[in-house]
Amino acid sequence: MQLIQERPDFDFFMRGADGVSALVNERRLERSFIIAPDRLVEDWPVRDVRTLAVAELEALFALGPELILLGCGATQAFPPAATMAASLARGVGLESMTNAAAARTYNVLASEGRRVVAGFILAG
Secondary structure (H helix, E strand, O other), X not given: OOOOOOOOOOOOOEEEXXXXXXXXXXXXXXXXXXXXXXXXXXXXXXXXXXXXXXXXXXXXXXXXXXXXXXXXXOOOOOXXXXXXXXXXXXXXXXXXXOHXXXXXXXXXXXXXXXXXXXXXXXXX
């Protein structure tokens, strides 16, 4: 049996992520970043999802998402209620999960053609 590695039909895909690094396409990242199917924004200045301010979501909103995934590190945590409410007020869903779960979810949604944007918080 011949195995063929298929590349997704979008530009940026996740190969994996944990609390300290992520592999986007073939590139290892060690600082927080934002990813969309057609864009990668490095050095997102967020270090803790529990203190995530609405202003720090602006870079994600600028990419026109229907859904935002927050990869909050190695363990599950949530942003402040006001930050979640601000996202919902814009009609944009906001889900918080571990980086590993966010990487898998991002790939599935992006492969379905959904307009998903993910912010990954890395400890580096």
